[in-house]
Amino acid sequence: MKKLIYIILPLLLVIFSCKKFLDEKSDRSLAIAETLADQQSLLDHYQVLNQADGNAMEMSSTDFYLTDADFSSRLENERNMYTWQRANIFLPDLNEWGNNYRALYRANSVIENLAKIPRIASNAPQWDNVSGQAYFYRAKFILKSLFVWAPAYDAASAGTDLGVPLREGTDFNVPSFRASVEEGYAQVLADLKVSIRCLPPVAVHVIRPSKAAAFGLLARALLSMRRYNEAFLYADSSLQLKSELMDFNSLSPASALPIPRFNVEVLHDSFFTGVPLSNVRAKIDPQLIALYEPNDLRKVIFFNDNKNGTYGFKGSYEGSTTFFGGIAVDEVLLMRAECLARMNRLPEALADLNKLLRNRYKKNTFVDKQSSDQEVVKTMILTERRKELLMRGLRWPDVKRLNREGAGIIFNRVVKGINYSLTPNSTGFVLPIPEQVIELSGMPQNP
Template sequence: MKKMKNNSYRLMLWLMVSIGTLGCKKYLDAKPNKQLATISSLTELQALLDDHTRLNYQTVYAAEAASDDFYLTDQALNGLSLEGDRRIYNWQKGNQFEGTVNGWYYSYLGIYYGNAVLESLPEIERTSSNAIQWDNIKGQGHYYKGSNLLNAAMVWALAYEPVTASQTLGLPLRAAVDFNVPSTRASLEATYQQILNDLKNACRFLSVQQVHVMRPSKAAAYAMVSRAYLMMNKYAEAALYADTALQLKSELMDYNNINATATNPFPEYGMEVLHHISIANPAILNQSNATIVDELYNSYAADDLRKKIFFTKLNNRNVFRGNYSGQSSLFFGPAVDEMYLTRAEGYARTNRLPQALADLNALMLKRWDKTKTYVPYHSSDQTTVIAWILAERRKELLMRGLRWGDVKRLNNLGYGIKLERRYNSSGVVLEAMGSGFAMSIPETVIDLTGMPQN
């Protein structure tokens, strides 16, 4: 890993000058000057993609900060240094993203990296001797474009509804590194089609095996396509791509073998991780401030090992520590357990109930205390099975940046989930179909581009 970081570091002068990382105006207006440095080999392109500080350890966390899985006391909320995070927490539109280095910046930085690689790659001849590496690099470029745009869509766009998506505002679709091309908002339909196009190209070109999970693999790309289709409520497609990912990697951790007393119970780069994406705990989400809501904590059965492994007590508060990052940083990448639950939901919603229950029970057997009897989920009622899967999805995938998107897509199906801040004096409510589910685009971006605001 150290060698990859060193290789990427020497290329950063070129990229930083190209995108202007010192400020939002420079970021939007900079004119790439490839004469400053020339990428002339696949090794250099791969080194650019191995810039883990920017591509693996920075992502938008606003979706998690706005979710209803945790709460802040008044004291914790008032103690946050970022007013924008307080506004995100209380679903207040406007000034949610402070400064120039924020979630929007990092989302479009990843897209920029992908474009930079995809534009430079044709300058290098694809030959029989370099074809595998050449294709793998192309796949990574598409992956970072598609996955970052999907993350952005979950934050800054409303939930996908096929009837209205072509008339609903989506996101800017940056197709090249030239920042002289003005940014305009595409439709939500075009946004999701771009996401799917890039991620499916990633599926096509990525290698099955990578040297490390810091690099996205073919299974990771299939997983992200599955995640995108689930956000679109396209369940047959979500199940298909989840299944394809699981054909490549399906082993689940047995939580009976996890040390429940460890500060960070899970191993770094554990067996369920498909692509390692994490973010250092922002103040709004770290253990000193974020307390898991009682109704979620109490929903775990006594013999469910997740209750012991995911949580610890801090000042008599239930706080989360079950990060698949293996550290205190939050894990936001795709993983095997997510694919089991996505495939199960897809199967259930297409009335393949035995297969859905098989996936759900396979997961739960690995989460149950083996000294206790596990009673498998069993029902022939579709509504009941779907409800079970959704409940386990929330319990399994908390603090992974997914709950916000799940609430949005489920409300489009009529679930009527309204979010409430009931644990502090703010007492705010976000109605099920409220406009607050599409957060405010940073004002600096609106001022510079003239794009319409949410």
């Protein structure tokens, strides 16, 4: 009974109070953790592994804009990130790079510790589950780092394009160097395939990874690589395990936060924060608002009407003012739909799209979308992806991959009368690595 309490208690703590989920453990304690319960405890550290999704991709994207007054009130590094400057966009000590590699170190600690714990018949399910979680997190944080600090994957240049360091151990004496983009994505795919073999189909709680979540994350990685046939297979595998959608007719548009946390669509929960992104500051792009039809409930569920012609975002799957960065059924369904459209399997692609939209429109008002034109169907799906997945940090990698296909998407922002822009496939879509990291490691900086 004591062992059961030891394993379940961290889950109860995060459900009722994420602020004190687990005490911070020292690097020494990471290394000397001896039991499988110890390893699970390391992986249940919510602040390091779930609360660590950085906001750089959303801050750099154009789901939102700031008024001149709100822009002026922000820190210099935030203003620089917002206008796509090439220096001083991350704080020197607490930054997204450090959070990613702290999480990576924790995952590597567990992987190394597991090598010292024999896998036997009596502990095999728990041993496999813990191993699968560690490989999932290592893959997740490498992929996030690639999205921020590496160019979009392109098979023609990935072997020479600079990626990110692939730390596979815990020895600080091993120097860091930037692997190629090809090597980075190969590591992500390999780790996720290990996690899929090891994880249970559905976790005891969505704060832990599951097979369904790993399938979804692998589909996300392959989608960003534009390997659509493979992305379809893994998205489909995820949906075979979990495919339930919320009916937005059951939600209250009048609520300040209409979407509940840990709702039925969440496959794995994680989130990011950011003062400039808050509802009272970040104004949603009016061109994006205009995409929602009158009977589309997302317009009243996702957005707060500020009564002055602007809108704030209130549709986080965190059920709070923080921003969902995890994996959910709606994203996986849209990935499968897009891949099916690209494979010219249009009836199946439209079936997925219509399933989503029937749960997003006022009851009895939605008419199924139909077309036999591949480009029309693909455009419809990409438009719904834009409308469904905003403020999740996904717009940035989406634009990077779509511009590789000639989409020609330009990012523009006007601040105090000055126009800032990112042209398709420019180096501005690869953020500079924090200066302190470059100074300490000697790695080459992004151009």
